[in-house]
Amino acid sequence: MPRKPSPDVTMADVARVAGVSIATVSNALNSAGRMSQSTRDKVRRVARELGYLPARAHTRTLGLAVTTDHPASWGFAEIPYFSQAIQSATAVAHEHGYGLVVQPTAVGLERWAVLAVDGMLLIDSPKGDRVRADLLMRGVPVVHIGRPVSAEPDDIWVDNDVEGAVRGVLDHLSQAGAQRVALLGGDTTDYYIQACMTTYRQWCAERGEPVLLELMRRKNPAPAVARLLSRDDPPDAIFGPYDRCGHAVLSAARGHGLRIPEDLLVACASESSAYETTTPPVTTLSLDPVGATRIATELLIQLVEGGTPAVSGGVVHHTRLLARKSTLRVAADHLSTA
Amino acid sequence: MPRKPSPDVTMADVARVAGVSIATVSNALNSAGRMSQSTRDKVRRVARELGYLPARAHTRTLGLAVTTDHPASWGFAEIPYFSQAIQSATAVAHEHGYGLVVQPTAVGLERWAVLAVDGMLLIDSPKGDRVRADLLMRGVPVVHIGRPVSAEPDDIWVDNDVEGAVRGVLDHLSQAGAQRVALLGGDTTDYYIQACMTTYRQWCAERGEPVLLELMRRKNPAPAVARLLSRDDPPDAIFGPYDRCGHAVLSAARGHGLRIPEDLLVACASESSAYETTTPPVTTLSLDPVGATRIATELLIQLVEGGTPAVSGGVVHHTRLLARKSTLRVAADHLSTA
Structure with a gap:
């Protein structure tokens, strides 16, 4: 069972348990370096099991991703639901002094690791969402817009009825x-x-x-x-x-x-x-993606800033x-x- | 006179001419470390004069900033001109497999240095734009939406008549x-x-x-x-x-x-x-910010990918x-x- 991420677990702890060097732990967690997939998987599993929480530089930048399992790329930014969600998240982020980055779909995990965002909005997270798993493993705060398919008790989401x-x-x-x-x-x-x-x-x-x-x-x-x-x-x-x-x-x-x-x-x-x-x-x-995204972005900023968000679990947003x-x-x- | 940035100039060259360590050069250019403002300014001046081009990791992320000299923060992302420009830049970036990050106004240079974008769209760049100067010094490709006030021959911009x-x-x-x-x-x-x-x-x-x-x-x-x-x-x-x-x-x-x-x-x-x-x-x-931003974003991607952009200087876009x-x-x- 994965432990709740804790700042007390160090990269050296992960290296010792996994039987690899600290550099290998760093590379495995950051999708960098050359190593077998099995080594990378093992290090990540150990890190998750120990509850390793990587130190992250605060970039005051939030990320937004649509990770639904559509094949390859589709131009979600031009669909009104998503363009309104992006506009709303950008406006709320700016009100709080944060930037917002929106990645295209079909982006590999490497890209998310490089990004170093302080927190992430995930829209329509599907079954077996690898981006979601990777973010949680690295201790990056996540708020969902649309329930994640395999929601866990700690998840925070905003969705319609x-x-x-x-x-x-x-x-x-x-x-x-x-x-x-x-x-x-x-x-x-x-x-x-x-x-x-x-x-x-x-x-x-x-x-x-x-x-x-x-x-x-x-x-x-x-x-x-x-x-x-x-x-x-x-x-x-x-x-x-x-x-x-x-x-x-x-x-x-x-x-x-x-x-x-x-x-x-x-x-x-x-x-x-x-x-x-x-x-x-x-x-x-x-x-109403504008209203739902506003709530989700404000909850994410509360999480990022170490506060207790005003809700836990789900927020149900109205439709018309x-x-x-x-x-x-x-x-x-x-x-x-x- | 600043030289055109060149990959042949090394950080060691800058350190030698400025009379500081390589670490100090790195810190000065990345707005990191502790040093006097005069040392930081000196290193940056020398780097600019020598045409030093820092090696950059390719993040496949573009940035968009509104750097006009309004006092403090103003919610530009909610003004239709800017929200349409952001939507257009996001859509074009995604078509080419890039993400797009939009920062709030009134962001310090430190933030831009941390961001590590591959290229930058600057809207309404004012007189003495420090963000613009910093990006050019670091060799980050820039395309302007709205002419920069002190345009130089190498500048690429899209603007209305x-x-x-x-x-x-x-x-x-x-x-x-x-x-x-x-x-x-x-x-x-x-x-x-x-x-x-x-x-x-x-x-x-x-x-x-x-x-x-x-x-x-x-x-x-x-x-x-x-x-x-x-x-x-x-x-x-x-x-x-x-x-x-x-x-x-x-x-x-x-x-x-x-x-x-x-x-x-x-x-x-x-x-x-x-x-x-x-x-x-x-x-x-x-x-027509949608059309103007589409042209600017496509030019920026050409620049980032090392191609020769289809235009040099300004592109004049229609109004209605x-x-x-x-x-x-x-x-x-x-x-x-x-």
């Missing part, structure tokens, strides 16, 4: 008259997309309605939308939990000669004001359903905008 | 019927605000019109607006070159019982869509005047939206 929000959208579609509600799912292990799929399946089971689920790639939901609309029993409503889903459904519906909202309802999770002016405007679920024309098939008083 | 853009706004106000156009100026030395004031004075002189100029604080233009409106000879149009000017003029006009656009025209430089929905909507000059109700006092065909 994903289950409640998804139920809100599905109920809204049902109240608008939909009887065959489909979900665009994803093939990543992060909590968000998994909770969306689990909640959807439960909701369908409770109501005895069919599960119409297709897995999409975040960058391009179009093929998954096409599969849904080409079914023998196509859906009469689609909810997509990523930003680009709304545009993809609008476009595919046009191709299939379907009118929105008359033939097909559509809603998606998005922070983009672009959906106010599409034809028709699209109902969106807002996760913005009902627009794309889901308004029935009289307005049937709609809830929780 | 500030003079042309300001003349466009002033002509627009004049064509809309204004005869007493005022400018909100600033007390910083960066190129942008100085060029705004110089162009305004020239434009007034050419037309024999009065100079109605008040200096504002960027964070709160309200006192300067109040001084303009309280004059015995108040203006009938105001141009504010910062984002918050439009809101400040709308609010002050209400307080003075002035109707916009009937009694007072107002335009400001802004990237904020909020001015589409104010009462009335406000005419804005857009400097978005004419709205706040300057529409006369028939629409009198308006130009260059």
Whole structure:
């Protein structure tokens, strides 16, 4: 069992137990030097078991990473949810005199080791997140935005009530008259997309309605939308939990000669004001990344400065359903905008 | 005269000429260690004169700093011009596999030395910019967004045609019927605000019109607006070159019982869509920070990777005047939206 990191354990202790030199310990922990992978792994295991806490220079710089297990690189900084989170974290960091560094995805552990940040915000940490494991091993304070998949009692995270929000959208579609509600799912292990799929399946089971689920790639939901609309029993409503889903459904519906909202309802999770002016405007679920990131960044700074953060465990942040024309098939008083 | 930085000059060369140890050279250049300020200055001067180029670890991280000489800290990351520039730089950096760190203003040189970025974007570099001098001395590649005030032939910068853009706004106000156009100026030395004031004075002189100029604080233009409106000879149009000017003029006009656009025209430089929905909507000059920052970041990456950048010297980037109700006092065909 790993011990809680302690400043009393020295690099010499780790070297003695692992049976290597202090230089090798240093290199192994900093992803530097030349050594076999098994030696590197052994040193890291011993360091973790002893609770070794490396001395770190205070750089007054915080890091932000999106470590979800998407294949290779994807331009998350241009997606409104993430660009708003980055802007919010930067603003809060600056208020407290900290800088903020945002790395691209698909960055190796070496890069994180070189960075020497005082603390780290991790967004959508997936199963077996190696960046998370490495940061915790090195004693770098971490606050999560979106629950880490394998959350431990010491973890601090800020997240939405994903289950409640998804139920809100599905109920809204049902109240608008939909009887065959489909979900665009994803093939990543992060909590968000998994909770969306689990909640959807439960909701369908409770109501005895069919599960119409297709897995999409975040960058391009179009093929998954096409599969849904080409079914023998196509859906009469689609909810997509990523930003680009709304545009993809609008476009595919046009191709299939379907009118929105008359033939097909559509809603998606998005922070983009672009959906106010599409034809028709699209109902969106807002996760308020600005507010959630503000809370997470303030908690991280409290941790970094050695204070006791105002919370332990999770903070649940509100969502908002913005009902627009794309889901308004029935009289307005049937709609809830929780 | 400083020589062009060269990898052939060693730290030992600097130590010999400066008459100090190599450790002292290292400490002086990295803002570390204890020594008198005069020793530190001497070592840095010698390093610069010899063209010493410190070996740097490649971190694949770029930096972005706003070094304009505003007093202490101001939350630039929440101003649309800068938040859009940060978003654009982050996206372009990520496309090329780089991270991006954004520091708050009022950061000491020590922090920049610790950062070890591969290259740096500097926005609105003022007169005597110490961060700029330090980066150049340490051989860190720099690309400027907004001309550095004391530009040298080797500088690479991306900027708007500030003079042309300001003349466009002033002509627009004049064509809309204004005869007493005022400018909100600033007390910083960066190129942008100085060029705004110089162009305004020239434009007034050419037309024999009065100079109605008040200096504002960027964070709160309200006192300067109040001084303009309280004059015995108040203006009938105001141009504010910062984002918050439009809101400040709308609010002050209400307080003075002035109707916009009937009694007072107002335009400001802004990237904020909020001015589409104010009462009335406000005419804005857009400097397109997204496009300008994309060009600057791509040039910086070319420099960092040892290539010859596609340009040397300056790149002039377009502006757009978005004419709205706040300057529409006369028939629409009198308006130009260059």
